[in-house]
Amino acid sequence: MGPGGTCFSTTETSPLTKLLPPQICGDEFQAVLLQESKANSPSVVKPDVAHRLFNWLSWGPPPSSKCYAALHTCFPGAVPGSVVVKRSISALEPYEMTGENTIYGQSICPDEINNEVGDLATLLQDHWGEGFPMGGISGVPFVGRTGFKAFSHHVPDSGSIFILFGPHIAIANDGEIGKYARLGQNESSSACGAVLAAYNSCSNETEPMDLQQHFERQTSWLDMQQDFLRHKIGERLEEIRSAEQPLGKLASVAYDLVREKVEGIINNDFGPGHLVLLGGIQINMPSPCEDHFQPLMFRVMQKNKAPVDLLPTFSHAQFNGSREVQCSDLFNWLTWAPASNSKCELSLRQHFSGAVPGQVILLRTSLALKRLGVLPENSLYGQSICPDEINNENGDLATCMKTYWGSCFPMGGISGAHS
Numbered sequence: 001m002g003p004g005g006t007c008f009s010t011t012e013t014s015p016l017t018k019l020l021p022p023q024i025c026g027d028e029f030q031a032v033l034l035q036e037s038k039a040n041s042p043s044v045v046k047p048d049v050a051h052r053l054f055n056w057l058s059w060g061p062p063p064s065s066k067c068y069a070a071l072h073t074c075f076p077g078a079v080p081g082s083v084v085v086k087r088s089i090s091a092l093e094p095y096e097m098t099g100e101n102t103i104y105g106q107s108i109c110p111d112e113i114n115n116e117v118g119d120l121a122t123l124l125q126d127h128w129g130e131g132f133p134m135g136g137i138s139g140v141p142f143v144g145r146t147g148f149k150a151f152s153h154h155v156p157d158s159g160s161i162f163i164l165f166g167p168h169i170a171i172a173n174d175g176e177i178g179k180y181a182r183l184g185q186n187e188s189s190s191a192c193g194a195v196l197a198a199y200n201s202c203s204n205e206t207e208p209m210d211l212q213q214h215f216e217r218q219t220s221w222l223d224m225q226q227d228f229l230r231h232k233i234g235e236r237l238e239e240i241r242s243a244e245q246p247l248g249k250l251a252s253v254a255y256d257l258v259r260e261k262v263e264g265i266i267n268n269d270f271g272p273g274h275l276v277l278l279g280g281i282q283i284n285m286p287s288p289c290e291d292h293f294q295p296l297m298f299r300v301m302q303k304n305k306a307p308v309d310l311l312p313t314f315s316h317a318q319f320n321g322s323r324e325v326q327c328s329d330l331f332n333w334l335t336w337a338p339a340s341n342s343k344c345e346l347s348l349r350q351h352f353s354g355a356v357p358g359q360v361i362l363l364r365t366s367l368a369l370k371r372l373g374v375l376p377e378n379s380l381y382g383q384s385i386c387p388d389e390i391n392n393e394n395g396d397l398a399t400c401m402k403t404y405w406g407s408c409f410p411m412g413g414i415s416g417a418h419s
């Protein structure tokens with residue numbers, strides 16, 4: 001498919017080339033990636049063609065960076081939040097779950113960096129509807145069985161439930177795990193602050209905390225969630241300390257805490273519909289990357305039926321090692337483009353060589369303009385396109401542009417010609 005479908009190199013000689021997908025395959029490119037990884041990374045991470053594309057879309061860090069190495073060493077299989085949204089929605093199509101018949105719940109840490117525009121939780125809420133927050137600090141569902149019972153009683157008749165759960169941890173530009181540069185602060189701070197504080201507190205204690213005694217003394221009622229974390233992390237302190245990447249292991253232990261409690265409070269007693277659990281570790285990334293997510297559970301459950309494991313939905317391993325992989329295959333995997341060699345794709349390639357998905361245009365133009373200081377805060381957006389409603393649907397280029405740039409001055413009449 002021209003630039004969208006074949007292997008070619010990117011030469012940034014004109015603004016237009018910034019819109020064209022990078023060369024993502026071939027032995028030469030793989031060799032360059034491997035060389036970069038060896039030169040700059042603390043440990044060699046296998047080059048990945050999908051990661052290269054994610055970086056080009058400004059979702060992921062450069063494959064040669066320390067941030068990339070830390071991300072994929074500690075959290076193998078992690079993908080940008082947008083990928084999780086696209087792939088999970090696509091995988092659930094056979095189950096006929098919609099925003100109308102499904103309620104959404106989440107058990108994630110309330111930290112505001114998990115709830116920004118474009119974050120996984122926000123994108124899932126955009127699709128499934130506003131959520132029932134089940135998580136306390138760290139993401140553990142402190143609402144308990146009573147909270148889940150209340151939530152599940154809100155499901156529409158014969159409807160379904162979708163739950164996102166997991167802890168979060170940050171990675172800084174230099175690859176340091178647990179550090180995040182928050183808006184308006186000169187110094188980076190901890191994320192997840194609660195989990196790291198619990199770990200540090202346990203590390204400094206001479207004896208593990210006896211939670212029973214602690215509660216009996218009634219000194220802890222003002223900090224119950226943190227006491228729970230300290231107690232539970234304390235039980236696995238040696239395992240965390242002795243790990244090659246202790247903070248990566250800490251995030252994994254925090255995931256276990258969240259998962260165990262989620263599995264302990266949920267049930268399918270609410271009706272014949274589906275209960276979908278999407279669990280993993282959220283990774284807060286430095287700008288301009290998207291926050292990532294390491295998927296560890298994607299399960300569909302239904303009363304009196306065996307659960308269905310959909311976790312392979314997120315694997316893009318099939319694109320590695322293939323000399324034939326094309327950008328259009330990855331765009332299709334992201335549900336952005338028709339399948340390679342389908343009649344639709346062949347027609348698109350034949351008549352509109354170089355066509356790329358609308359989201360690619362937005363991501364690449366906004367990134368290029370940001371570098372020139374052209375930002376939504378100092379710019380107005382206008383468009384001269386045909387008013388046909390099929391040009392203005394959710395996810396269309398014009399809609400994405402309006403969301404990014406702000407309100408729009410419509411200049412186009414029918415056909416798109418401005419009057």
Ligand SMILES: [Zn+2]
Nearest residue numbers: 109111192193
């Ligand atoms: Zn947190």
